[in-house]
Structure formats: C-alpha cells, structure tokens
Amino acid sequence: MTEYKTITYDVHGEFITQLIREKFYSGERSYEKTIDLLLGCMEGTDTPKEQLIRYAQDILLGRAALKGSTAADTYHLEIFEPGEEHIPASMNIWKEAEERRKVEKKLERMIERWNVVMEHISEETKREIRKELGEETIEDKQQDALKSFMKRMLDKEEHTTEDYGWLEPNGAFHVVEWGDHQEWANNYLKENLTSEEQFAAMVEINASGMAKSSTDIIGAADYLVRRGWVLLHNPSQGIAIPTRDLTRKYTKAQKEFLYDYYMQRKCTREANAIWEG
Numbered sequence: 001m002t003e004y005k006t007i008t009y010d011v012h013g014e015f016i017t018q019l020i021r022e023k024f025y026s027g028e029r030s031y032e033k034t035i036d037l038l039l040g041c042m043e044g045t046d047t048p049k050e051q052l053i054r055y056a057q058d059i060l061l062g063r064a065a066l067k068g069s070t071a072a073d074t075y076h077l078e079i080f081e082p083g084e085e086h087i088p089a090s091m092n093i094w095k096e097a098e099e100r101r102k103v104e105k106k107l108e109r110m111i112e113r114w115n116v117v118m119e120h121i122s123e124e125t126k127r128e129i130r131k132e133l134g135e136e137t138i139e140d141k142q143q144d145a146l147k148s149f150m151k152r153m154l155d156k157e158e159h160t161t162e163d164y165g166w167l168e169p170n171g172a173f174h175v176v177e178w179g180d181h182q183e184w185a186n187n188y189l190k191e192n193l194t195s196e197e198q199f200a201a202m203v204e205i206n207a208s209g210m211a212k213s214s215t216d217i218i219g220a221a222d223y224l225v226r227r228g229w230v231l232l233h234n235p236s237q238g239i240a241i242p243t244r245d246l247t248r249k250y251t252k253a254q255k256e257f258l259y260d261y262y263m264q265r266k267c268t269r270e271a272n273a274i275w276e277g
Contacts, residue, residue, distance in 0.1 A: 008071060009070070009071075010069055010070055010071035010072075011069070011075065012069055013065065013067040013068050013069075013075055013076070013077075014066070014067055016066050017059060017066045017067075020034060020038060020041075020060075021059070024060060034056075034060065035053060035057075038052075038055075038056035038059060039052050039053070039056060041066060042056070042077060055077060055079075058079070059077075061085075062080075062085040062086055063079070063080055063085050064077060064079045065077075065078055065080070065086075066078075127144065131144070157264070161173055161175070161261060161264075163178075163239075163240055164177065164181070164233055164234070165181075165232055166181065166184065166224065166229055166230070166231060166232070167229065167230040167242075167254055167257060167258070168229055169227075169228040169229065169251045169253070169254065170251070170253055171253025171254060171257050173257060174188075178233070178234075178237055181221055181231055181233050182219060182220065182221050185219070185220035185221040185223070185224050186219070186220040188220070188224070189220050189223065201220070201223050225243065225245050227245075228245065228248055230242050230243065230244045230250070230258070231244075232261070239265060239267060240261075242258060250274065255275060258271070258274040259274055259275050262274065
C-alpha cells in the first residue's frame with residue numbers, strides 16, 4: 001500500500017519583514033524589486049495595488065509590519081499608530097540622509113586636499129599615480145615609453161645578459177636583436193622540430209580563433225609563448241617588457257633570471273612584480 005506524506009509550509013511575517021528590510025537597506029536589493037517582493041507577500045486580497053504599494057513603503061519605513069504565521073492562519077499586516085513605529089537605527093531613512101551628508105562633506109574635504117597636493121608634485125609623480133590607479137592617458141604612455149628608452153640608452157653599466165631575447169622555462173636565455181624575435185622563433189622551430197612536428201605546429205599556428213598572448217606575438221613566436229617561453233622585448237626599444245602566456249606562471253628559473261635582469265637595470269618595481277607574481 002502506497003504511503004503518502006503531507007508537506008506543509010509556514011511563513012512567518014516577522015521573518016519576512018526583517019529580511020526584506022535588511023536586504024533593502026544594505027543595498028543588496030533595489031527599491032523596485034523590494035516593492036515587488038512585498039506585493040507578492042500581500043496577495044490574495046481585494047486591496048487596490050496603489051494601496052498595497054503604500055503598505056509596502058510603510059513596512060520599509062517602520063510604520064507597518066507583516067506578522068503572524070500562515071500555518072496558524074494568523075498571517076497579517078499590522079499598521080502602527082504614530083509613536084509605535086519600530087525600526088533599527090541602521091535602517092532609519094531620515095538618519096541615513098544626515099549620515100550621507102556628513103560623508104559627502106568629508107569627501108569634499110578630501111578632494112580639496114588632493115587637489116592641493118597635486119598642485120605641488122611633479123608631472124612624473126602624477127603619471128606614476130595615474131599608472132597605479134589604472135588611469136594612464138595616451139600622453140602618459142608616450143612619456144613612459146620615452147623614459148624607458150632613455151633609461152636603456154643611457155645605461156653604461158655592464159650586464160650579465162643582453163637587453164632582448166627569448167627565455168626558456170628552464171631559465172636558458174637566447175639573445176635576440178631588437179625586432180628579430182619572430183624570425184628567431186621561426187628558425188628555432190625549423191632547427192629543433194622534426195618535419196612532422198613542424199607540420200603540427202603550423203596547423204596549430206594557423207588554426208582559426210587561436211588566442212594571442214599579445215598583439216605582436218604571432219606565428220612561431222606565439223607557439224613558443226604558449227609553451228612557457230617568455231619574450232623580452234619592447235616595441236619602443238626601451239627596457240624589455242616580459243611577454244608570456246597569461247594562463248601560465250613563471251617557472252622558478254624564469255623568476256630568478258628576470259629578477260636579476262631587472263635589478264641589474266635598477267628596475268626595482270619590475271623586479272618585485274616578477275618575484276611576487
């Protein structure tokens with residue numbers, strides 16, 4: 001004999017009221033969605049929609065509340081008399097407006113101080129600030145490229161490695177003249193891959209929809225990058241910028257090489273970024 005079980009649901013008005021207020025005043029739920037939800041909790045009556053919307057607003061303002069239990073058939077809307085309203089201070093819309101104004105005044109004061117500071121710092125420092133904030137202008141990038149180029153050209157110190165080249169996952173560095181990285185990669189594949197491997201590489205390189213690691217990394221160069229190689233190159237002929245497959249992390253050997261590479265060139269920020277990345 002089949003046994004049937006009865007499932008009953010019970011909704012408590014106090015819980016609904018508290019939850020909806022918290023979601024609204026915390027900003028998790030918009031005004032429109034909150035009102036729609038409250039209207040759904042007051043269905044089943046002949047009350048006009050306009051009046052239900054007013055009740056919903058009163059619930060948010062603490063002038064009314066849903067109470068009782070649906071299972072006990074005591075679920076109802078209770079309207080408070082003047083002076084009976086009850087709502088936590090954190091949900092007091094009148095107090096919130098006052099607090100917002102205080103925050104606005106503090107923000108205005110902070111902006112005033114910021115503008116004064118910006119008037120007394122160098123353009124180079126301003127560019128560094130915009131760079132950290134991700135708000136670089138085209139001019140900032142041009143100046144950064146020029147600065148990098150001048151730094152490299154004026155560097156008279158001897159380094160253990162040349163400026164540009166390819167870095168293998170095992171830390172082996174191959175010196176490449178500026179602008180020759182694609183040709184070098186092509187030659188490397190020809191010299192180190194079998195005919196079958198070269199054919200497979202060309203199929204992969206020419207496959208449609210293939211993601212590129214960078215706009216100037218194509219063909220054989222892209223093939224190496226996706227296998228963990230790092231290209232040290234700079235289109236503006238400044239200090240090299242490492243280009244790698246962003247889905248891969250630097251190997252320990254690559255980190256050690258790149259850290260020393262940048263420290264020798266007094267690029268401490270770049271060195272630390274590599275080590276921490």
